Amino acid sequence: MILRVDNIETAYGASQVLFGISMQIERGQVATLLGRNGMGKTTTVRSIMGLNRTHGGSIQFNGQRIDGLSADQVARLGIALVPEGRQIFPNLTVEENLVAFAANRCKAKQPWTLERVYALFPRLQERRRNMGNQLSGGEQQMLAIGRALMTNPHLLILDEATEGLAPLVREEIWQCLAHLREVGQTVLVIDKYVERLIRLADTHTVIERGKVVWSGSSEALRAAPDVWHSYVGV
Incomplete structure (x- = not known):
């Protein structure tokens, strides 16, 4: 087990958002966190990353309890986040964005390098001297994923992986995620395209109003279309 979230509760001031969220991810798995907008998915991710303090439950990563750690401490342990909105550095070039925080946090024998990221996203190599604010939304998402991979994380989290992107x-991005699965990268994905996620992922956790309402395998979710129509569909 690489990540274990047990009954976490998180609030913004007096407004509680998460009410006992639990989920777990095994090493090498692709897992998803599903639900409509405003149901607590991003707050769950922010709680895992140490960006929001939890006031109940626990979070363990690689056997170590991490709730209570700061975001930079969590990142150094080997969790990389591709945040909603990408948040790349607009005043750095593509290549500078990629190398700024390069590390080998999982001690990989074949770590992610500039060359590997450029092979995954050839468009980034073509735009490597362009500033971050000169990229399209799709190129910025590729850059955000590449930047996260350059840290060589144990766990990669993508919040709204394909939101707002052209088909x-x-x-x-789907092909990139399929490749990451093939090479054994552990991934947690938030996205709304359930049909694609069923083909990609191993396990799914569905939340509604800050509570887990369903969890299971892709096979189980495929057999229960009422679940994703009720809790994920518009």
Whole structure:
């Protein structure tokens, strides 16, 4: 087990958002966190990353309890986040964005390097001297994923992986995620395209109003379309 979230509760001031969220991810798995907008998915991710303090439950990563750690401490343990909105550095070039925080946090024998990221996203190599604010939304998402991979994390988290992307670019991101699965990267994905996620992921956790309402395998979710129509569909 690489990540174990047990009954976490998180609030913004007096407004509680998470009410006992639990989930777990095994090493090498692709897992998803599903639910409509405003149901607590991003707050769950922010709680895992140490960006929001929990006031109940526990979070363990690689056997170590991490709730209570700061975001930089969590990141150094080997969790990389591709945040909603990408948040790349607009005043750095593509290549500078990629190398700024390069590390080998999982001690990989074949770590992610500039060359590997450029092979995964050839468009980034073409735009390597462009500033971050000169990229399209799709290129920025590729850059955000590449930047996270350059830390060589144990766990990669993508919040709204394909949100707002053109169909062709979205397909490139799905192909990237399929490749990451093939090479054994552990991934947690938040996205709304359940049909694609069923084909990609091993396990799914569905939340509604800060509570887990369903969890299970892709096979189980495929057999229960009422679940994702009720809790994920618009």
